Amino acid sequence: MIMFLPIIIIVCLLVLLSLIIFRVNTKTKRSFATGKTGYWLLAGYTGLLIAAAVFFVFTPEQNASSMDIQKAEASYDWERYEQMLLVGDLHELPEDWVFKSEEWKVTMDQLTVEKEGEIGYELGVYVDQSEDYETIEAIFFRSPIVVRGMEVVPEEVPRFSLIEETLTVQWEGSRDIRFNLYEPPMMIQRFMDGEGTGWDYSDAKRGVYGVYIKAPEGLDIEVADGSSIRVER
Amino acid sequence: MSFVQVKTSEVVGKQFLYKLKSYGGVFTSLVVIQLLGVFFSLSGSSSHGTGGLGFSFNIRTYSADIIMAFTIFWGFMTALLLTTKAYREDDFAFVTNRLTSNLSTISFLVTAGIIASLTACLSSFLIQVAAYIQGSEVHMLFNKEDMLASLGYAAAYTGFSILLFNSIGYLAGMIIQLNRLFLFILPTVFIGSLIILGVNDGGNPVAVLVQFIYFEPVFWLFILKTLVLSVLFFALAALVSRRLEVGR
Numbered sequence: 001m002i003m004f005l006p007i008i009i010i011v012c013l014l015v016l017l018s019l020i021i022f023r024v025n026t027k028t029k030r031s032f033a034t035g036k037t038g039y040w041l042l043a044g045y046t047g048l049l050i051a052a053a054v055f056f057v058f059t060p061e062q063n064a065s066s067m068d069i070q071k072a073e074a075s076y077d078w079e080r081y082e083q084m085l086l087v088g089d090l091h092e093l094p095e096d097w098v099f100k101s102e103e104w105k106v107t108m109d110q111l112t113v114e115k116e117g118e119i120g121y122e123l124g125v126y127v128d129q130s131e132d133y134e135t136i137e138a139i140f141f142r143s144p145i146v147v148r149g150m151e152v153v154p155e156e157v158p159r160f161s162l163i164e165e166t167l168t169v170q171w172e173g174s175r176d177i178r179f180n181l182y183e184p185p186m187m188i189q190r191f192m193d194g195e196g197t198g199w200d201y202s203d204a205k206r207g208v209y210g211v212y213i214k215a216p217e218g219l220d221i222e223v224a225d226g227s228s229i230r231v232e233r
Numbered sequence: 234m235s236f237v238q239v240k241t242s243e244v245v246g247k248q249f250l251y252k253l254k255s256y257g258g259v260f261t262s263l264v265v266i267q268l269l270g271v272f273f274s275l276s277g278s279s280s281h282g283t284g285g286l287g288f289s290f291n292i293r294t295y296s297a298d299i300i301m302a303f304t305i306f307w308g309f310m311t312a313l314l315l316t317t318k319a320y321r322e323d324d325f326a327f328v329t330n331r332l333t334s335n336l337s338t339i340s341f342l343v344t345a346g347i348i349a350s351l352t353a354c355l356s357s358f359l360i361q362v363a364a365y366i367q368g369s370e371v372h373m374l375f376n377k378e379d380m381l382a383s384l385g386y387a388a389a390y391t392g393f394s395i396l397l398f399n400s401i402g403y404l405a406g407m408i409i410q411l412n413r414l415f416l417f418i419l420p421t422v423f424i425g426s427l428i429i430l431g432v433n434d435g436g437n438p439v440a441v442l443v444q445f446i447y448f449e450p451v452f453w454l455f456i457l458k459t460l461v462l463s464v465l466f467f468a469l470a471a472l473v474s475r476r477l478e479v480g481r
Contacts, residue, residue, distance in 0.1 A: 009388060037261065059365060147292075180292075180372070181374040185383065186278070192386065
């Protein structure tokens with residue numbers, strides 16, 4: 001029924017307008033913008049609104065319904081992914097996440113990880129040491145950002161460089177992501193069972209991201225700002 | 234002296250059609266005011282920004298609130314305008330009395346209000362299209378189901394609000410026609426009430442009325458309240474109009 005609502009409204013409007021226009025006599029005593037002029041202007045405006053409604057119908061939908069958003073966000077179990085990382089199950093992360101990896105031979109006894117650029121404590125460094133690893137491998141991973149059920153993937157990745165005993169994770173620049181959110185009018189939101197309850201910062205889920213370092217057991221690894229997370233298998 | 238009996242309903246019908254024919258100008262102002270509403274809505278009703286690792290994002294919210302508010306105000310002004318002498322004298326082309334004149338004008342206001350509420354809720358599509366074509370770098374966040382669900386509410390809310398403001402405007406117009414002094418008194422009382430409304434938590438009659446209608450969370454109760462109050466204000470306006478002289 002709801003899907004037919006715009007059509008019903010448009011038909012009502014058209015019927016009303018046609019009734020009025022055809023009943024109205026052209027011999028009006030009033031001049032500019034009165035009598036029929038007003039109705040023709042209204043008819044033109046209605047045409048514009050109908051064209052906009054048609055455009056809307058063919059516009060691909062970009063975010064899920066309120067109910068679906070709740071369901072979808074429940075399925076983004078970020079904590080579960082963090083738990084996986086803590087036990088070294090990096091391979092369990094979804095394949096469509098953004099990954100970048102670089103590998104180096106081990107030529108040192110000690111490794112210092114430094115972060116440069118606007119990263120700070122935001123970027124966690126997972127340190128996974130095992131006898132099975134023969135090289136140093138730095139992997140950046142990132143889940144999509146989810147805004148009201150819509151996934152956006154910031155494709156920017158950090159730059160890795162290993163000079164002597166220092167592995168530098170360098171982040172350059174920042175990307176602006178713009179969203180235009182259409183909300184049902186505020187005046188009627190109280191009648192709508194929680195649908196379209198206005199923007200909330202919790203509507204944006206930043207997801208999971210970090211740098212995962214695989215290195216041989218004996219290597220002494222230190223993260224400069226102390227933000228390392230040890231992987232315990 | 235004529236022996237032809239005329240029915241009230243026939244006279245009202247003829248006057249109503251005449252008013253539809255003559256008062257098309259109100260739709261010019263409706264289109265202008267709604268287009269202005271669309272224009273103002275394009276800057277967004279609110280903007281939020283936040284950021285994360287390597288990104289910052291900005292969310293601009295759009296809605297048809299401004300258009301709905303403008304349209305409701307248009308309803309008030311239109312009703313006020315139709316009580317002026319120039320418009321009321323149009324009725325003298327017919328066999329008329331105050332009752333038929335009031336009924337035909339109210340019928341016209343209700344018809345115009347229905348059209349206005351329908352165009353106001355459809356204008357949300359126009360805002361959305363405008364927001365959509367603002368650039369390929371912008372992600373549109375909307376949901377068809379939510380939006381369509383809101384259309385019925387928006388149309389009914391605007392329609393009944395226009396009716397209420399029509400009746401308030403009609404009553405105010407009639408009071409002003411009764412005595413021109415009210416032209417100064419009514420705006421003073423209204424603006425004064427707004428100021429009190431701003432500093433008072435609902436102790437004055439205007440605040441009580443606003444809370445009574447616009448804080449109502451149950452939709453059908455909101456409709457009922459606006460309907461009853463509109464009938465009351467129109468009836469009061471009709472009573473006031475009976476005190477007007479023919480030439481006033």
